[in-house]
Amino acid sequence: MFITLKTKIWLTILTIVLLFSFFTLYYFPEQQGQAMMKSYKNEVLNYAKTVALGVNIALNEQNYEGVKTAMEYVKGAPGLKFVSLVQVDTLRDKNNNPLGIRETIFKSFPDKYSPDSGLVSNDTIIIKRAPFQTTMMSGDIMLGFNSDEIKKAQWKIRKTSLLVSGGIMLIGLLIGFWLAKNISVPVRALRDAARQVGQGDLTPVIKNFPRDEIGELSKAFNTMVQDISKAREIRNQNLTLTDTNKLLNDTLADLKATQSQLIQSEKMASLGELTAGIAHEIQNPLNFVNNFSELNKELLSEMNEEIGKGNYDEVKEIARDVTENEEKINHHGKRADAIVKGMLQHSRSSGLKEPTNINALADEYLRLAYHGLRAKDKSFNATLKTEYDETIGNINIIPQDMGRVILNLITNAFYAVGEKKKQQPDYEPIVTVATRSIKTPLGGLGVLISVKDNGNGIPQNVLDKIFQPFFTTKPTGKGTGLGLSMSYDIVTKGHGGELKVETKEGEGAQFIINLPV
Amino acid sequence: MKILVVDDEKDVQILFEQRFRKEIKDKQVEFEFAFSGEEALVYLNEHEQEAVLILSDINMPGMSGLELLDQIKQKYHKPPPVVMMITAYGDAENFNTAKQLGADDFLTKPVDFTSLKEKLKTIH
Numbered sequence: 001m002f003i004t005l006k007t008k009i010w011l012t013i014l015t016i017v018l019l020f021s022f023f024t025l026y027y028f029p030e031q032q033g034q035a036m037m038k039s040y041k042n043e044v045l046n047y048a049k050t051v052a053l054g055v056n057i058a059l060n061e062q063n064y065e066g067v068k069t070a071m072e073y074v075k076g077a078p079g080l081k082f083v084s085l086v087q088v089d090t091l092r093d094k095n096n097n098p099l100g101i102r103e104t105i106f107k108s109f110p111d112k113y114s115p116d117s118g119l120v121s122n123d124t125i126i127i128k129r130a131p132f133q134t135t136m137m138s139g140d141i142m143l144g145f146n147s148d149e150i151k152k153a154q155w156k157i158r159k160t161s162l163l164v165s166g167g168i169m170l171i172g173l174l175i176g177f178w179l180a181k182n183i184s185v186p187v188r189a190l191r192d193a194a195r196q197v198g199q200g201d202l203t204p205v206i207k208n209f210p211r212d213e214i215g216e217l218s219k220a221f222n223t224m225v226q227d228i229s230k231a232r233e234i235r236n237q238n239l240t241l242t243d244t245n246k247l248l249n250d251t252l253a254d255l256k257a258t259q260s261q262l263i264q265s266e267k268m269a270s271l272g273e274l275t276a277g278i279a280h281e282i283q284n285p286l287n288f289v290n291n292f293s294e295l296n297k298e299l300l301s302e303m304n305e306e307i308g309k310g311n312y313d314e315v316k317e318i319a320r321d322v323t324e325n326e327e328k329i330n331h332h333g334k335r336a337d338a339i340v341k342g343m344l345q346h347s348r349s350s351g352l353k354e355p356t357n358i359n360a361l362a363d364e365y366l367r368l369a370y371h372g373l374r375a376k377d378k379s380f381n382a383t384l385k386t387e388y389d390e391t392i393g394n395i396n397i398i399p400q401d402m403g404r405v406i407l408n409l410i411t412n413a414f415y416a417v418g419e420k421k422k423q424q425p426d427y428e429p430i431v432t433v434a435t436r437s438i439k440t441p442l443g444g445l446g447v448l449i450s451v452k453d454n455g456n457g458i459p460q461n462v463l464d465k466i467f468q469p470f471f472t473t474k475p476t477g478k479g480t481g482l483g484l485s486m487s488y489d490i491v492t493k494g495h496g497g498e499l500k501v502e503t504k505e506g507e508g509a510q511f512i513i514n515l516p517v
Numbered sequence: 518m519k520i521l522v523v524d525d526e527k528d529v530q531i532l533f534e535q536r537f538r539k540e541i542k543d544k545q546v547e548f549e550f551a552f553s554g555e556e557a558l559v560y561l562n563e564h565e566q567e568a569v570l571i572l573s574d575i576n577m578p579g580m581s582g583l584e585l586l587d588q589i590k591q592k593y594h595k596p597p598p599v600v601m602m603i604t605a606y607g608d609a610e611n612f613n614t615a616k617q618l619g620a621d622d623f624l625t626k627p628v629d630f631t632s633l634k635e636k637l638k639t640i641h
């Protein structure tokens with residue numbers, strides 16, 4: 001059975017009030033009335049005894065006036081109805097055995113009142129007797145008192161009780177209301193809030209809490225709700241966090257993959273740097289062209305002078321210088337030309353991706369490079385090794401671009417082994433081209449293409465510059481220094497791959513192209 | 518007067534020798550060439566205080582002209598050689614660093630040989 005707290009409070013108060021009312025309305029006046037009645041009766045009895053004593057003395061002295069005075073002693077007592085002197089005679093037979101008792105009203109006050117001697121107390125009257133005994137006569141003093149006074153007093157008590165219990169009822173009501181307000185209202189607020197929270201709404205906040213346990217409870221409840229909502233927030237954040245975490249992990253892997261590229265591309269010349277580099281690279285040969293042609297002009301006019309003087313030895317010398325300078329002009333002109341051509345190649349993004357057999361492509365460019373070089377330099381020779389992974393099949397690349405990269409790497413390798421051969425005639429140059437199918441860290445498939453040589457390797461101070469445009473260690477005029485930077489661009493920007501180098505000084509270098517498939 | 522020319526372009530030697538052929542013939546100047554910063558330092562170590570003037574390119578593989586300048590100005594005190602820096606593009610940054618490191622002059626390529634000759638006269 002569900003009894004609301006409010007009901008319980010009211011029931012408690014009602015019980016208390018009822019008990020109290022019973023006490024004040026019934027028990028207390030009853031007791032009081034009885035006590036009053038008893039003391040009243042005592043009083044009447046005392047009166048009777050006093051009168052009896054006076055009558056006794058007067059009769060002994062045979063003072064009949066005294067008897068009257070004694071009887072009138074009580075005449076002023078409130079509620080007095082009558083006072084009578086009852087003569088009691090014991091009737092005896094001849095043998096003096098008591099036969100019975102005869103009672104006669106001998107005297108009464110007020111005179112006209114003549115009660116029956118057998119009268120006893122009832123609702124309206126209180127009768128009390130006190131005996132006296134003299135030689136002359138013996139009997140009782142009988143007093144009759146009105147009980148009205150007592151009744152009146154009892155009524156008064158009842159009335160006061162009624163008032164008091166009414167007051168108590170009122171106070172009870174007030175207490176009830178107050179309790180209800182102070183206990184029931186906040187508890188109900190708490191219950192409603194808790195219900196709301198239970199349904200998942202975390203907004204309720206209990207305001208105006210009393211300063212007691214319920215208040216404490218309300219405060220605790222508020223804190224709890226706040227904690228729950230915080231916890232929920234955190235949980236939600238955690239949920240989104242795990243989502244983002246997964247995403248982040250994925251991107252992290254991507255980022256890591258591109259990071260190294262980024263670092264390199266950072267080093268790569270920006271457009272401005274590139275322009276400055278180009279300007280510098282072209283400026284040098286052009287300066288030579290200009291300077292040497294200016295010099296030749298001077299030399300030729302000098303030569304003219306010498307011819308005029310007939311100083312032919314001098315003329316011959318000048319002519320030799322002019323020829324030498326002419327060669328320089330030609331050389332630096334070609335150098336500028338090569339740089340411009342290389343740049344054009346560098347900037348041109350040719351073609352589209354198409355399925356290509358990477359093994360065939362690598363092999364084609366290996367031959368091209370080898371025979372091209374042999375045509376220029378008959379003395380060049382190197383052992384070529386190939387390790388092709390036949391499982392690769394066709395992959396999507398821009399064939400011309402990737403071909404150019406492979407060609408560059410192979411050309412560099414040939415150059416490196418050629419240089420070492422010049423230093424160590426009994427050294428065996430080996431260049432290895434290999435392909436391999438791999439799994440990328442992200443789980444995708446990839447292809448590695450590596451070009452390895454056993455040349456002199458790349459010194460540490462050179463290593464971080466080799467991918468920069470125009471960086472070359474070849475003698476001036478022999479290399480543009482664009483080969484690797486262009487290759488780097490093609491592999492990273494053009495194909496989303498990586499171009500890495502592994503080297504040990506004196507033992508060789510290996511360039512590895514890592515392409516996602 | 519001994520002049521040390523530092524440039525990674527080997528043809529600079531022929532160029533300078535021809536441009537100054539009269540002065541060389543007249544023994545007014547004497548040229549030494551170094552094709553890298555390292556080479557220049559080696560030369561300076563071996564021929565202490567011979568070079569009165571150093572003409573150095575800035576943009577060189579290996580030790581750059583500015584690094585060389587720094588080394589020279591820190592190590593070769595008495596009498597400090599005059600160092601002129603040469604660069605293909607006269608950008609402010611190179612110029613400022615060169616000045617900071619104690620370069621005595623700053624030339625841009627292409628080198629104006631007439632004005633260079635004028636400058637050399639003032640050094641005498």
Ligand SMILES: Nc1ncnc2c1ncn2[C@@H]1O[C@H](COP(=O)(O)OP(=O)(O)OP(=O)(O)O)[C@@H](O)[C@H]1O
Nearest residue numbers: 412413416457466472473474479480481483484509
């Ligand atoms: N296999 C290698 N072994 C040793 N050093 C290498 C190798 N490949 C490249 N290098 C170094 O990297 C530098 C830059 O190479 P890159 O291909 O960019 O230009 P280059 O070969 O010098 O000039 P170009 O390609 O125009 O002929 C080379 O000058 C060389 O110092």
Ligand SMILES: [Mg+2]
Nearest residue numbers: 408412483484
């Ligand atoms: Mg190359």
